[in-house]
Amino acid sequence: MSGGLHLTVTKCRAFGFILVFIGSIMTVGLSVYFLAVRPNYPAANSCSSPKRPLSQSNFLGGLWSNKSVLVENVIRLPRTVLPRHYDVRLWPILEKGNSTVLGRVTIDVQCLQSTDRIVLHSSDINVDLKSVQVIERGAVEESLFIEGVDYETVTEFLVIRLNVERKVKLAKGTNYTLSMNFVANLTDTSAGFFRSVYIEDGVERYMAVSQMEPTDARRVFPCFDEPNMKAIFTVTLGRHRDMMALSNMPLINTTKMNGMEDFYWDHFAPSLLMSTYLVAFAVANFTKIEADVDNSNWKFNIYVRTSAISQAQYAKVIGPKTQTFYENYFQVPFPLPKQDLMAIPSAFVGAMENWGLLTFGESVLLYDEDVSSLDDRQTVVELVTHELAHQWFGNLVTMDWWTELWLKEGFTSYVECLGADFVDPSLERLQQFVTSGLQTVMRLDALESSHPISILVNHPDEIGELFNDISYKKGAAITRMLASFIGDQSFRDGLTYYLRIHQYGNAVQDDLWNAFDKQAKLDRIFLPTKVKTIMDTWTVKMGFPVITVQRDYMSRNISVTQKRFLIRKSNSTTADTTVYLWWVPLTYTADFETIETNWLADNQSSKNLTLESEIGMNNWIIFNINETGYYRVNYDAHNWKLIAQQLMTNHTVISVINRAQIMNDALNLARAGLLHYETPLNLTKYLEREVEFLPWESTLTALSYLNSMMQRTPGYGLLKNYVMKLLLPLYNSLGFVHRTSDSHLTGKLRRKVVQCICFMGHKDCITRAIESYSQWMADPGNITIVPSVVKGVVACTAIRHGGELEWNFAFKRFRESNVASEKATLLSSLTCTQESWILAKMLEMCLNPAVGFRTQDALDVIKTLAENPIGRFMTFNFVREKWPEMTKIFNSIHSLAHVFESMTKSFNTDMELKELSDFVGKNKELLVSAMTRSTQQSIDRVRSNLSWMRQNYQQVVNWLQQNNPATST
Ligand SMILES: *[C@@H]1O[C@H](CO)[C@@H](O)[C@H](O)[C@H]1NC(C)=O
Ligand SMILES: *[C@@H]1O[C@H](CO)[C@@H](O)[C@H](O)[C@H]1NC(C)=O
């Protein structure tokens, strides 16, 4: 899955959604897991806000909830009976007031071990007990006597018991057919088979579509819902004359439904061997767009609602191109006769890689050149390349169990960058990985409450929680590191070998490491130990190291040590016996021409590595070339000075990515107390001449912490003036208007710069934004007045400095827009208002879907309001007052946890700490168990903000005073 954004808990937890401010995508969704590649969404209301989808699972609480005690053999199905073939027949009724699904499933099973019961999964399904049948296959087909059918709620098992007294048993080696009829309901939450309601041409329409991953196939039809119980699926879907039906495989014929005028059965070809979580169904009144494909092995189609056809052109071009790229890259053909991409109008965000039928939220598949922004285009590429890469990595070869979810998500999140660089090189996707992927997840992985990539999970709730940045982004970061130390060619050949050996089967991470070891040996790549030994240190341990480089300027020796990097240390007393040492691939240079490599081993005895060098005392050294290693680097004071001098004299000698790395490392080292703030702040001086996106992006992201700590302090004026002075040259040269000669990254930089400088109150920026917005208000149909790249910041600024009229205009556009990504941008801008009564009205609208915001948008609105400096305390009061009501409406503990996090993350005074603790103390019973952890994390975070203020605030203010643009010339 990918990117997404979903809000409810049960499903798509990690996906976040976003209200994005500029740029973005909002993803508003309901369920939440998907998202791997989540686009970055800056939150509204701040300049250098951390870019992340608001509801993504940043919060890692609960992962080791007490459900872990449900041990594996209780929650996992027995292997006595295995499914070989399913015949699934479903008829979703799509009428107003009736969302029943009538179903029948026939499963051919093979008995591997004699047993008196068949155990499979089923949840929220009404099985017609009288219809349950077990037939022995063979010469004489015989129906077995069933004693009873039980349902076990906790494990979601359906247990079919045969008659013990009469000694009826399934015999080893024999095949049986199990069949039953059942009734279920379409859901409203993008879990299982769900109904999406949307308006087209003023008419309310319904469609039905499925979302199974990870454990919701069992909500659609009774099945053996574990990834390694692969089988063949033959699907039949019932539909009205006006609708079409889609599934993983092509349609083979259509028959009339008996006794039902206007209704038909669509019969699909049998699938290849596949896992239940990849099965897909859809019934909708959609239009098919056929892409041009220059081969005869498969067809490629896009399905959208009719009025969105023009927005599918981009996906239509890049889709088949990407699929062909992967066929060449993996050296394994795409095995299905067709690939369908479907855009779902509402209730679904993110995307899902169902084999042969990919589903996307509209905002991440559709793109309107005139209305959508550059980032929207990037998002479409990210999601399309991600889901298509899964067709091999995940679908053809599947992880054995969810514990290894990261294997498919992490690898795919890296490989998608290669696909994106091929289909749209102008996006420079791989180049952006350091800021969008690696540095983003490092923020999370630097917390004591992080978790290892590879983690034992059993219960569905635990599985759902794995769909987070650690699996996707850290998984991708260590994959990129692996590709860098074994080399791109060996990496690719190793993958091909792995896919060919395990195709149509399942694999564990060691299978992949073995494939790379074999390849590395063949290619004579030097490695200090086995790939598995190296990679296990990164997958089994949480966190990552900071490498400290100490130069001896007399002997010219360089000593290198490693230590776990933590952004703050708690006084936690729980004994963690893990030895936090890693196998670290080192790369370093003194001129970016000669690059040296070496390894730090993961044992205590070789903890300290000494490298000999020829580098003189006036030359810098830089480690972690292009930040391919997943670690931070600290240096001795003199080397930091040398780097700062180089940046001031000629920064282009240092690679763009390393400039981004140096700034991000230095600011984070200071935040963690490993470096005096003077060092990173001195480094920032060079930025007046920096014109590249990546160093700015990584600096502003790291500075956002200072911003949020200082925003309500007397020192903020100094910070603001200093940052504005750095940005001014760029603002003057880039302006508001996109030029056709500008690269994609220049466009992103423009948006960032305008966003920051307007937010910080630059007069000219605000005036231009307001002017541009009022011209648009005067001529609403003219989509060219506000350049799409700055539409978010223009609307936000005009609304922030305006009143009711400006707000109403954006709200009306939001309601009427036919383009999902534009809707998202506008929704986010609405939260920029500074009018208390409008803020209050928006909060009220969040709890009233009938006249206000849809439930799936509401939590995101609340979260974004919580980041508005004026809205923060109103939101906190509102949430405190409405907490019981909110827990009912949103019924998603994880999303509420994100609201909590957004609200309190910049609290940094004793008073705020007290109010927070009081609220938590008073609401113990409402905060339920999963929230306990995240509220405790919020309290810990506020405590650490307090201590940051005590230790660093004055230091930073002093530096800013000495470097104040107003007092210096
Ligand atoms: C929904 O429609 C089906 C098929 O017509 C019917 O069997 C069922 O009773 C209806 N359910 C409701 C709640 O109206
Ligand atoms: C049972 O089914 C499996 C797979 O569908 C098949 O390979 C096997 O030959 C069958 N066994 C018998 C005894 O028919």
Ligand SMILES: *[C@@H]1O[C@H](CO)[C@@H](O)[C@H](O)[C@H]1NC(C)=O
């Ligand atoms: C489907 O919804 C109806 C009406 O809300 C309810 O009575 C019925 O129990 C539901 N069926 C299932 C299988 O949950």
Ligand SMILES: [Zn+2]
């Ligand atoms: Zn994915």
